[in-house]
Amino acid sequence: xxxxxxxxxxxxxxxxxxxxxxxxxxxxxxxxxxxxxxxxxxxxxxxxxxxxxxxxxxxxxxxxxxxxxxxxxxxxxxxxxxxxxxxxxxxxxxxxxxxxxxxxxxxxxxxxxxxxx
Numbered sequence: 001x002x003x004x005x006x007x008x009x010x011x012x013x014x015x016x017x018x019x020x021x022x023x024x025x026x027x028x029x030x031x032x033x034x035x036x037x038x039x040x041x042x043x044x045x046x047x048x049x050x051x052x053x054x055x056x057x058x059x060x061x062x063x064x065x066x067x068x069x070x071x072x073x074x075x076x077x078x079x080x081x082x083x084x085x086x087x088x089x090x091x092x093x094x095x096x097x098x099x100x101x102x103x104x105x106x107x108x109x110x111x112x113x114x115x116x117x
Contacts, residue, residue, distance in 0.1 A: 031058070032089020033100040038114065041102060045109045050085060050102055057085040057102075081106050 033054055041050065061084040066077045085102040096116055103111040 031087065032091065032098055033087045038100060038112070041109060041112050043109055043111075047083070047085075047104050047107045047109075050104075050109065054085075054087060054102075058088050059086040060084065061086065 037054060040053065063082050065080045065082065067080065068077045083104045085104065087100040087102075088097065090097055099115045099117070101113045101115075102109060103113070
């Protein structure tokens with residue numbers, strides 16, 4: 001009887017683990033951004049969507065720039081928040097290091113770059 005109870009407990013634990021993993025959102029781990037993922041990044045996408053697709057970056061660089069508006073003396077300056085999300089990884093097939101940089105301004109993608117070392 002004890003053996004049967006242990007099998008049932010093991011089955012229940014396994015079922016809970018499997019169900020629990022399906023309820024969680026799937027995040028890509030930081031690291032290499034593959035070609036398909038890179039191609040799906042579009043100008044104008046929001047930072048939140050990038051993070052959902054690629055996961056947290058390996059590094060983040062942030063800066064804020066203010067630019068004065070010309071013309072009217074009452075014109076207010078404009079603040080641009082720039083952020084670079086940097087993902088680094090190694091191509092498993094070639095062993096080549098790949099760095100993907102997503103450039104955001106005010107929370108939206110304005111550029112994307114790849115470099116191969």
